[in-house]
Ligand SMILES: CSCCC(=O)C(=O)COP(=O)(O)O
């Protein structure tokens with residue numbers, strides 16, 4: 769995939785999340801992998817209304833999250849790059865939804881999910897697994913956040929809650945990452961309600 773193609777996909781996907789109320793204000797950011805060696809991602813540009821992005825509102829970044837082309841990448845580009853490098857993900861989604869942040873307040877050591885059909889949509893079995901979604905403290909330093917993510921990373925759990933901030937979910941492409949995000953948000957809303 770080249771940068772303009774990635775820009776089209778990211779703008780369309782960001783508009784969809786915004787319509788769901790998951791990218792309020794200028795919150796949230798998305799990335800897709802452009803190249804494996806060396807790692808290159810296309811990430812949404814920083815500070816924009818994510819419901820109004822155009823294909824040009826993306827920035828190519830390297831494995832540290834630094835821009836390798838024009839534009840200002842998301843302030844969280846470094847965490848996208850770290851997640852992609854460690855997990856092998858080809859798409860990373862970051863949304864500011866309420867349920868994960870509330871769940872992290874209640875369970876700061878990790879949010880446990882089990883016996884729920886929707887776990888299948890998150891890539892896990894419905895009844896045999898105990899799934900723990902890692903929670904890490906927020907930081908403005910993406911290396912600190914990346915280290916916290918990597919310390920708790922499990923290949924079968926493609927999500928991370930950043931306390932008092934938001935949710936990261938990843939997958940093989942933007943569609944899989946969105947499906948996982950939608951299912952996980954549903955699960956987290958459920959456990960906060962029961
Ligand atoms: C009001 S959102 C604060 C920044 C943030 O957490 C976010 O997700 C958006 O940052 P970006 O630099 O990607 O626009």
Ligand SMILES: [Zn+2]
Nearest residue numbers: 795796862934
């Ligand atoms: Zn954020």
